[in-house]
Amino acid sequence: MTKTTPLHAQHLALGAKMVDFSGWDMPLHYGSQVEEHHQVRADVGLFDVSHMTIVDVSGGQAAAYLRYLLANDVARLKHAGQALYTTMLNEQGGVIDDLIVYRMTEPGTNEWFRLVVNCGTRDVDLAWMVDCAVRFDVSLNEQPDLAMVAVQGPNALKLTASVLSESRARLIDGLKPFQGQESEGWFIARTGYTGEDGLELMLPDEEVVAFWQALIDAGAKPCGLGARDTLRLEAGLNLYGADMNQQVTPLEANLAWTLAWEPEERRFIGRDALEKQRNEGVPTKLVGLVLEGRGVLRSHQKVLVGKVGESVGEGEITSGGFSPTLGCSVALARVPAATGDTAEVEVRGKKLVVKVIQPPFVRRGKKQFS
């Protein structure tokens, strides 16, 4: 059965082209995904992300449990409201999912955390999290009655504050990047998936329609999953299922920065496999590709690495598309570790030369490579 968010009727009324996304009927765009993309880079865009799965973790051993479950370390979160991005790994070091953890309370007794995981991996995630919880005093509570809206773009904070109460506006004013705070049943975080400043707000289903409409009345433009994908691609942010999966480790997914190796005695799931891979050498890496000529790089196209006669091997595009900000095509690709600063991609029977860069391509509206 197709699932819908509390904003489904709004999407239809706005004339959205709807698509199936992991069993959810979601807006792909409301007319032009390229214009929606530019809207976020230049001003404010509004996304319904209520399909994402919210899981609250509480109990006497909530922190100990998450320090075992997750490859990044929640002990780095010293105060209520701090957040971190992390992967959740299997024993082989493969990525089960990527997620954000928010520390909701000060460290100590009765502490709890909020996790936001992908909707496409919801069932696998929850089953794994329950399995791993066996020897911990924790409880896991999914929050299906919370809607989630992302307001993204250079003017996102100002515009959102303008439609909220004075106390919530003050809260937004005080948020640093990657921080979130609760406010009377709402949770407001300065996070996102676009490479721009912005907010993600979790609020009760029954309040989200009025909030959505207030943002649109104030000038925010609704944006669909199409723009969300090109924005995150430009920002060099991985998409689960495309750029990483259970067969790929964070070291092969440009996510080494999310691994907390210290303290060494923290034996999180997958650590042994990662240490082995780190010692033996990581065979592949996730890089950015830029096609400066015409044409569009697409997922699963073959990447040829090395000069004629001294081939380094082959790789594959994991996410590709047109970058509206740069006016050319960009991609993320998994390639042999020895790949240099150029490669070729087979595009519709032709071999096109691409530049190889370290992602991101664009942050805060600015090109990030030369």
Place this chain on the structure above:
Amino acid sequence: MSNIPSELKYVASHEWIREEGDGVVTIGVTDHAQELLGDVVFVELPDLDAELASGDETGVVESVKAASDVYAPLSGTVIAINEDLEESPELVNSDPYGDGWFFKIKLSDPEELDELLDADAYAEQCESE
């Protein structure tokens, strides 16, 4: 429902054809096609003076979603291409039957015109997809 002007002719591969007189036709892709494609980001057109046979692959439309081949709906010589599409491929989305035209050909076999679909037949085909 997409716009299907009654004065134009169509082929099943979603190109439209406008007769300009003297055996010259203008060709583009339909409103239905541009809706399916989503935002167009590049258009590759045939070369001027190219000799096309009906059904030949003669260009590519790259959209945010996918690459799609453009087929020559009729045989003839390319006498004009829409150079504006190089800088403004979005014209294919905003004005598929006007400023978003692709190319013009001088027909080598005007009898092929009889095989084209009229608006009703094309509408029926779109609905059955």
